[in-house]
Amino acid sequence: MTDETDAVNQAIAGELALTDPAVRSTRARYEKLFDPEYVEVGSSGRRYTYEDMMAWLPDHAGSSEGGPRYAPSAITGVVLAPGLVHLTYETDFDGQRARRTSLWRKQNEETGWRMYYHQGTPVPPGAE
Template sequence: MTHESDDVNEAIRGELSLLDPAVRSSRVRYQRLFDPEFVEVGTSGRRYTYDEMMAELPDHAGSTAEGPRYDPSAITGVVLAPGLVHLTFETIFDGRRSRRSSIWRKQDEATGWRMYYHQGTPVPPDMP
């Protein structure tokens, strides 16, 4: 396995962790997966900052064991530069499909890989 494959796999592990309700509901667990400069454009079109995400993630859909869960598929990644990985994938959540894109950044060994940017785009039901 190449170093680049290791980096992509680490970013994928982080991404999948952030889709897990047990992680999403625990600030101690999810905080270490977000870069302090994190920004998201959600499927609603809303822009989230790091501080907003830290305060609101447990209240977002998909953050409870009893509710609907994200079902990810077709996750692929590419190393853009040392310490920078771009992931693309799709999710189905509560019957709605979205295409997603994340950039993961690793600034040092101590902090590891963290999500720097995320965007979700809803896919209309009639679109392949």
């Protein structure tokens, strides 16, 4: 496995972990996956920071074992530079689709791969 393939696979693994309610509801698990400089533009149009996500994620939809879950599909990734991976994919959450993009960065071996930026864009019903 090449270093680039390994980097993409690790970023994808982190992204998938963040769709797991067991991870989303446990700060000790999810805080390791977010870069301290994290920023998100959510599918709602709202902007979130690292601090926002630390407080918001456990109570957000998709964080409950018994509730709806994010179903990701067609995840692809590319290494933009050493230590920087760009992922794109689509999610379905309780019938609502969104196209998503994330930047994952690795600054050192100790911290590993962490989500640096994320954006979600709603897909209107009937759109391809």
